[in-house]
Amino acid sequence: MTSMLGHALLSLLARRPGTGYDLTQRMRRPVGYFWAANHSQIYPELARLEEGGLVRHRVVEGAGPRPTKRYTITAAGRRALDGWLRSPVSDPPTRDEETLRVWSLWTLDPPSALAYLRARRTQHATRLAEYEALQAEVAAERGAHEPTQPLWSDHAALQGGILGRRAEVAWHDWMIDRLGGTAPPTRAGDSVDPPTG
Amino acid sequence: MTSMLGHALLSLLARRPGTGYDLTQRMRRPVGYFWAANHSQIYPELARLEEGGLVRHRVVEGAGPRPTKRYTITAAGRRALDGWLRSPVSDPPTRDEETLRVWSLWTLDPPSALAYLRARRTQHATRLAEYEALQAEVAAERGAHEPTQPLWSDHAALQGGILGRRAEVAWHDWMIDRLGGTAPPTRAGDSVDPPTG
DNA sequence: TTTAACATGTAAGAAGTTACATGATTTG
């Protein structure tokens, strides 16, 4: 009954309480790396969660100009989160624009296809470098190796991002290679800029 | 102006014409691996594409019971597809349920988390084996190595699926390992396993 | 004094899901 966004918000609140504004920021980064949402979606969803008794709010005098609502997860909210994690994952209702484009790439002349792939490759390598920098910080902290600490999940999610982006870079290199291009100027993990200098 | 689904349909029709029903089947497999859509979405979208002059239909006597519409891509449709492929990719409006769950996994007791990860690992390995079997077929065909043939794109898209699933399996193994679990039983086709023994 | 950060909402529309609705031909 609870939407995916609802679960994301419950997960956020299980870590610590926060205002709608605060949750919006936390949805941008780090959650936005794997589940994006705008404030215009978040405020109504919080109201729905509260209607269902999964969260609760208290009005506090915060930094803002008007009465600010500080949301907390309830016991029922924790149960809902737990039930969701124990429910089977519906195998992937995938929507991957990148693969769709590759699947259409035969219609382009090879030099254009090559230019496209090189540009994408750079974007993936850049994001990979970002994840790796974050991971270095997280791995150094206490709690990153304790499975019941939030930081363990940060660490694990980041690792997924890293392995995923490495796979993207390797895939693009594979395609570039088969289109007869020369190797791109950078290596996986480097912070990447186009050679245009 | 054209939606992502519209582009998927144009891409499908650039390969060969087809009825709405036929396009629905082709959207299930192979396109459904990276862009899912139902017939209830496809029929109205075809009408919109036709309104925009990107596709055209002729009524034909087919196998079905009623007048069947056979859609063809127009020159304008090919230009739209081309323009889309040349336009920048808006970096990822990601929505990845799997990572969201991992990011919440710290709330579960470790044995439950382990059970969850092992189940998911198996699903990824199964899908990987499926892709690898398809890839073996595709790679053997003429055209798979010719960049302007549709089969080149089939081959490339499948390679992305394979590398992506291998990354998923490796990620899950990484997490299972860090939760102190033993390695799951491996099967032929997994192709990702750490050296056995 | 202007901009950024804090703070919360609504509205219109696009995109996607699930269910409803119909009906002929072929295969088991």
Next chain:
DNA sequence: CAAATCATGTAACTTCTTACATGTTAAA
């Protein structure tokens, strides 16, 4: 005779995006 395949649509609803709307406090 039943089920699968072929074949095309609509309706209701959820989810998500983009834009509109308002207003304070602190820093540059």
